[in-house]
Amino acid sequence: MPATVLVGAQWGDEGKGRVADWLARESDATARYAGGDNAGHTVTVGEHKFKLHLIPSGIIHPSMQCILGNGMVINPIRLVSELDMLAEQGIDISPRRIHVSARAHIITPGHLELDGAEERARGGESIGTTRRGIGPAYRDKAARTGLLAGEMIDPEAFADRVRAAVQQASRLLVDYYGLDAAPTEGLAEQYCGAARRLAPYVTDTVALLHKMLEAGQRVLCEGAQGTLLDLDHGHYPYVTSSSATVGGALTGLGFGPRYVDRVVGVAKAYCTRVGNGPFPTELNDEVGERLRRAGSEYGTTTGRPRRCGWLDAIVLHYAVRVNGLTELVLTKLDVLSGLDELNIATAYDVDGKQTTAMPVDTSVVRRARPICETLPGWQADISGARRLQDLPENTRRYIARVQAISGVPITMISVGPERDQAIRT
Ligand code: IMP
Numbered sequence: 001m002p003a004t005v006l007v008g009a010q011w012g013d014e015g016k017g018r019v020a021d022w023l024a025r026e027s028d029a030t031a032r033y034a035g036g037d038n039a040g041h042t043v044t045v046g047e048h049k050f051k052l053h054l055i056p057s058g059i060i061h062p063s064m065q066c067i068l069g070n071g072m073v074i075n076p077i078r079l080v081s082e083l084d085m086l087a088e089q090g091i092d093i094s095p096r097r098i099h100v101s102a103r104a105h106i107i108t109p110g111h112l113e114l115d116g117a118e119e120r121a122r123g124g125e126s127i128g129t130t131r132r133g134i135g136p137a138y139r140d141k142a143a144r145t146g147l148l149a150g151e152m153i154d155p156e157a158f159a160d161r162v163r164a165a166v167q168q169a170s171r172l173l174v175d176y177y178g179l180d181a182a183p184t185e186g187l188a189e190q191y192c193g194a195a196r197r198l199a200p201y202v203t204d205t206v207a208l209l210h211k212m213l214e215a216g217q218r219v220l221c222e223g224a225q226g227t228l229l230d231l232d233h234g235h236y237p238y239v240t241s242s243s244a245t246v247g248g249a250l251t252g253l254g255f256g257p258r259y260v261d262r263v264v265g266v267a268k269a270y271c272t273r274v275g276n277g278p279f280p281t282e283l284n285d286e287v288g289e290r291l292r293r294a295g296s297e298y299g300t301t302t303g304r305p306r307r308c309g310w311l312d313a314i315v316l317h318y319a320v321r322v323n324g325l326t327e328l329v330l331t332k333l334d335v336l337s338g339l340d341e342l343n344i345a346t347a348y349d350v351d352g353k354q355t356t357a358m359p360v361d362t363s364v365v366r367r368a369r370p371i372c373e374t375l376p377g378w379q380a381d382i383s384g385a386r387r388l389q390d391l392p393e394n395t396r397r398y399i400a401r402v403q404a405i406s407g408v409p410i411t412m413i414s415v416g417p418e419r420d421q422a423i424r425t
Contacts (some may be wrong), residue, residue, distance in 0.1 A: 001261060002218045005196035005249040008226025009265035009319035011273035013299070013306060015331035015414060016266045017041025020057040020222045022412065022422065023264065028217035031067035031209065032224065032254030034242040036107060036137070037078045038130040039224035040300025044417045048089060051300055054079050055098065056222045059091060065212070067205050070103035071242065071252020073137040074149055075112075076194040083197075083343050100198065101205040102150030108162050110169025110182050111136040117177045123178050127135025127238055128275030130301050136169075138241035149202055151353055155195035159188040206254035211261050211304075221249040227265075227319040228273075235362045238277025246323040264411075265325040269333040269398075272306040274299045278365040281309035281345045295335040310343040310372060313405040318358040330399065331414040335420075339377040342398060344405070363395075375401060383416040388425060 004023060008014045014355055021043045037053035043060055044050075050060060052069065054074060058064040068074060079100075083093045111133030118135070119126045128137060140146035147165060151158045163184055170181035212219060225244040228234045233245055242248060246263050250256065270291055273279050282288065288308040297306035319325065336342060346369035347356045359365050378392040385391050388399075403410045413423045 002213055002216055003221060003255070004218070004262040005221040005223065005246050005260055005323075006264050006266065007223040007246055007323050007325075008229075008244065009267040009323075009325070009328065010226050010312075010315055012039075012157075012224070012226040013272055013274065014226060014266040014268050016223060017043045017052065017057045017332070018414065018417070018419070019264065019266050019329050019412070021060060021419065023220050024058040024061050024064055026218060027058065027064070027220040029065035029067060029086040029212055030056035030210070030222050031069050031253050032056045032072055032073045032222050033069045033206070034244055035224035035240060036073040036132060036134050037075050038132045038134045038240060038301060041224075042300055042417075045419060049088060050086075050089070052082065053301060054082055055086065058220060058222070059086060059098070060091060064097065066098045067209065067253070067304075068098075068100045068104060069085075069205055069253040070101040070153060071248055072101070072104045072120050073107050073134060073141070073242075074100065074104050075107040075133065076152065076191065076198055080194050080197050095200040099203050099205050099208055100149050100201045102148060102202050105137055105141045106147040106151070107133040107137045107164070108147065108165045108169070109187065110166040111140070112171055113167050113182045117173055117179055121135055121177060125302075126276060129349045130299075132301070135241045149198075152195035152202055153199045155192045155199065158195045159192035162191040163188050186262070197249070197370070209253055209255060213255060219259075221253060223249065225315045227322055228315060233322050235277050235365055238275065238362065263324050263326050264329060265319055265323060265327070265408075266300075266329045266331060267319070268331050269336050269402075270295075270311050271309045272297050272313070274302070274304050274306050276399060279307055279309055279360060280314075280348060280368045281312045281343075281368045282307050283309045287339070290339075291335060294338075295332055300405040306389040310345060310370070311402065312345045312370070313359065314345060314348060314356060314358055315403070316406045317356075320408055325406075325408050327409050327411045327416070328403070329412045330402060330410050333395065333399070333413050334381070334383045336377065336398070337382055338379055342375045342377050343372035344375065344401065346373045346405070347371040373401075383421060385415055386420075386423060388423060391423075
């Protein structure tokens, strides 16, 4: 059973890129199953920092096959620049190793304009999207009016379809939102050029994946965003528009659960989120500011400062259940060094009642006050630790508590951004 699914156990930005980079060493292929260039995965290799938004992190491994699955929404212009960026850094970007599903959906400039217009119209109730056109593109997919990546094999016809889609979006922009129409000048040439460039990568990735899986090759299914941003299981409507949980890997790549033998959840040693929506353990004080500074908590895609808070056991436990996690990776533990005390929320107080379950209603989560367990912190710099024994006693106590709360083994802990700054347990 050769597939591993990697999911975010919180609100995204858990450090899945570097975990994917680690798991890729034992894999033959890495496949992205959901989302688009709203994701930002950073992998640091020596002096090189790779900021990836669409192409799976496995690309850095020379023999790896990389798949952009049917569950994704792809902005062709951004994909071309990402390929160019990788080529400039000496990475092999040949279509022999990068495969784009013919059934992935295309993000057009109309989607980008609509994302912005909708966010502005929501005003104080805005979701805080990345403005990459994700929601409008998935809406067209569900409405059966979307453009497929497979259409890029006829670049001229594809460019005409993009122009028509932008004109359609402009009707909404002008008539409903009272805004200017999206510009179409030069659009056909630009998208025709992008399609010519990308057509060699477009293929039937479902057939390709089945061939690999049936041959016993290991596939790493790389998730984007996180459990609390999942369209079905997150804090709706403050979510992304795709399935960021384990089920998304199966529909977003096209194979059944019998192939999956590992579901790896990634959680930060504390919590962060970008965008709006409830965040019970958020710290709007100097501890939150310190976590932001020490953890460089600024969005890879938008540069927005991330909201920071204590680890939330209700969130972790929920992620374990919704995804059927078989193990957990704890990232950025080094960021907690230097704090006298650490808190973990183990229950919520909702209108005077205590609960340890994730409330189904987002407005209830908004009212939830965290009830925290306090653990002693540690002062030592742990970024040089490579074994559990190298860590201070209080650090080991914190890890043990997180493991007990989540109920699944912690198999890796990161203590810094470099590839080797990790502890395998
Ligand atoms: P969208 O995916 O751009 O529509 O944004 C919807 C919500 O998901 C917003 O709160 C975003 O900040 C959040 N989001 C989307 N992608 C990511 C990600 O990769 N990391 C963290 N948050 C994300």
